[in-house]
Amino acid sequence: MRVVPLQSSGVRGHDNANVDFVRESFDSEAFGIEIGRIRAAYATSAAGYRLLFKSVLQRARAEHFQQVLRRTRLENLEEVWALEATGFEMMDVVVTFARSVAPAAALPVWPDLRVEEATDETFEVIAHERAAAFFVGIMEDRPAGYVTCVLHDHTGEGEIELVGTLPEFRGRRVATRIIERALPWFAERCRVVTVRTQATNIAAANLYERVGFTLRCTEATFRANVATALRAQP
Numbered sequence: 001m002r003v004v005p006l007q008s009s010g011v012r013g014h015d016n017a018n019v020d021f022v023r024e025s026f027d028s029e030a031f032g033i034e035i036g037r038i039r040a041a042y043a044t045s046a047a048g049y050r051l052l053f054k055s056v057l058q059r060a061r062a063e064h065f066q067q068v069l070r071r072t073r074l075e076n077l078e079e080v081w082a083l084e085a086t087g088f089e090m091m092d093v094v095v096t097f098a099r100s101v102a103p104a105a106a107l108p109v110w111p112d113l114r115v116e117e118a119t120d121e122t123f124e125v126i127a128h129e130r131a132a133a134f135f136v137g138i139m140e141d142r143p144a145g146y147v148t149c150v151l152h153d154h155t156g157e158g159e160i161e162l163v164g165t166l167p168e169f170r171g172r173r174v175a176t177r178i179i180e181r182a183l184p185w186f187a188e189r190c191r192v193v194t195v196r197t198q199a200t201n202i203a204a205a206n207l208y209e210r211v212g213f214t215l216r217c218t219e220a221t222f223r224a225n226v227a228t229a230l231r232a233q234p
């Protein structure tokens with residue numbers, strides 16, 4: 001992690017503005033270009049954010065990054081305006097749902113669907129290093145859907161990272177019930193669980209509300225092509 005205080009980037013007068021800029025290893029390797037991410041940014045005004053993002057872009061160019069990403073809450077209007085003014089473009093919008101969990105007296109069971117925690121072997125192959133647990137729903141003797149469960153030490157919260165039902169099993173409450181089985185697992189380890197999806201994924205948003213999650217926040221991801229954004233600076 002590199003914390004870049006604004007003053008060290010040569011911009012003065014906004015002492016409490018700061019930004020945390022890191023290399024995005026997974027994306028950089030997947031796409032074969034250097035991609036950085038602004039993990040946190042703070043300024044007291046849109047003008048302060050503009051100076052901050054300009055300094056990040058200059059630094060990104062000096063360190064040979066081609067793209068810079070920033071995800072922020074849509075209600076942070078001053079930051080959103082500053083991102084657009086410095087050459088960032090909106091890529092997508094994601095919604096995060098949250099719900100509290102409490103230990104249950106008994107695990108749910110259903111006659112037509114068996115939900116089980118994946119065996120070590122399956123888990124190693126499919127979810128290695130991505131999840132703490134992995135639930136699979138078996139219907140008609142076949143895997144029909146799955147849910148991956150992540151625990152975040154820094155927030156103490158759990159997260160459902162991936163949910164999927166095979167197309168031929170959709171609409172039969174497979175995802176609903178696998179999540180219902182995963183919730184007691186979370187309840188033994190945390191008090192709040194979150195799940196994030198793209199704002200356009202109506203099926204997933206409906207599913208999460210159906211199992212008791214409520215909308216926590218809406219964020220947009222912005223992307224700047226470093227060279228193009230700097231050329232456009234006034």
Ligand SMILES: CC(C)(COP(=O)(O)OP(=O)(O)OC[C@H]1O[C@@H](n2cnc3c(N)ncnc32)[C@H](O)[C@@H]1OP(=O)(O)O)[C@@H](O)C(=O)NCCC(=O)NCCS
Nearest residue numbers: 163164165170171172173174175176197203204206207210
């Ligand atoms: C989203 C997904 C997991 C739902 O799986 P599913 O097993 O069919 O869901 P369920 O049958 O349990 O449906 C639960 C609720 O979700 C909502 N829902 C599911 N499919 C929907 C659709 N196509 N359109 C609108 N709402 C939908 C409904 O509210 C439904 O409740 P209802 O049947 O009482 O109306 C499945 O469509 C899928 O795998 N999609 C691709 C992967 C994905 O988008 N994953 C989530 C983001 S990571």
